[in-house]
Amino acid sequence: IAYGTTATFGAPYYGERVLGQLLFGESAGRQHCTADDYKLAPPKARTPPGQEGGEAVQLVNVVLVRRGGCTFVTKVQVAQDTKEAHAVIVVDKETSKLSSEEIQQIVMADDGWGHKVRIPSMLVSRSDGQRLIDAAKRGPVVVELAWDIPRGHVVTADFWMSSGSRESSQFLERFRDSAETLKYRLQFVPHFHVFSLPQGASYNRLCVERIDGCDDCRPAADRYCATDPDGPGAVTGGHVANEDLRQLCIWNTTARQAAGDGALYSEEYWNYVVEFRSACPHAGKREANRFGFQCSQAAMEKVGISWDKVRECVRQNYQTFLDEQVERVAWSSQALRINGWRYSGPLDPENVLRAICNGYASPPTECELLQAGYKGVVVWTSAGLSFGRTLVALLFLGVMLTVVLVLYRRHVKTSVRQVLREEVMLEVQTQMSDYVPFEDSAGARHGGHK
Incomplete structure (x- = not known):
């Protein structure tokens, strides 16, 4: 297992894995920074690990390049656009003495053009990378790149x-x-x-x-x-x-x-x-x-x-x-x-x-x-609410609820009475409007009622 640092551009989502064939071509002097600087042998169909006896499949290309000479983005984009790379492993400089633990603290930075990169890439230490290069030179190598969050006590x-x-x-x-x-x-x-x-x-x-x-x-x-x-x-x-x-x-x-x-x-x-x-x-x-x-x-x-x-x-x-x-x-x-x-x-x-x-x-x-839904802003300790305080608080809430219910019932009774009174008065007024008083005969001769 080789550990590295993931690029801040073209990075995959958590949990993503890439199973592919490792490919490496020696640089002609431009340190893997241009398309014509190195050539890769065409990958062959391989049987994935754990599926021996099954049908051979064409694995994706995982391209190895060395660090230096240009930005990380340039190296990865060249491999993506001209070498059909699906992932890139950048090997630290041959003069580097950084360990696997130290290399994970390096920021594999974007140079401003990282939006053009669509594939994942990572930087590994010189020692780990050299072992990968030597293996790729000897023959076909199948690798799995995993982007799980590294775990630790910090x-x-x-x-x-x-x-x-x-x-x-x-x-x-x-x-x-x-x-x-x-x-x-x-x-x-x-x-x-x-x-x-x-x-x-x-x-x-x-x-x-x-x-x-x-x-x-x-x-x-x-x-x-x-x-x-x-x-x-x-x-x-x-x-x-x-x-x-x-x-x-x-x-x-x-x-x-x-x-x-x-x-x-x-x-x-x-x-x-x-x-x-x-x-x-x-x-x-x-x-x-x-x-x-x-x-x-x-x-x-x-x-x-x-x-x-x-x-x-x-x-x-x-x-x-x-x-x-x-x-x-x-x-x-x-x-x-x-x-x-x-x-x-x-x-x-x-x-x-x-x-x-x-x-x-x-x-x-x-x-x-x-x-469990805790937001991390309050920590309960033994100095919190005691049983006695909790009981008092519950009793207080019960009393308050009773008072509220009594007041609510009174309010409802008062409201109902007022509504009934208004309905009765409205009915009386309606009946009174239909009542027509009789007038004396003289009044009737001069125009009827008022």
């Missing part, structure tokens, strides 16, 4: 977002209680949608011109840009990229690990993103309560985060952190991976937490409660 959730996105911020706010419940069993990894633009043009509303709180920082022109969240409003893409950087530093300066092992968790980070969303809207009338540097400082102070530590992190790491965001892009500006698997469901806390719980080798109690 689940890793990589979330790509933008601090200026209302949808991302709303999700974080609603997911905070679940993150607080799981704490050191959930490794949350924030990523931000930061990109670069060609130099020489004017992108002053999209790109960072200066790093907030760091007079010595000199970001390259048009290097760190983000989506403008409010069009002609006061908030720019530069503001968003600066906030992305602050949130990365808040996470990195406050996240802690429980004694022993487990994931990193930061209560301060979750409190901050909720407070910032509430206190610093895009449409704030004053700078102090609008999305930006000043409002961010106030939000940090309110939730107990040291701005001095965050500022030092920004000063030392702004280039490294922002470069990582530019390079490690996902298939969308808002995306979620769970244990390396591409999450494709709705971005709401209940469905995301349910998917996360599927990634545990042994789901914790919180997940079991979730499957």
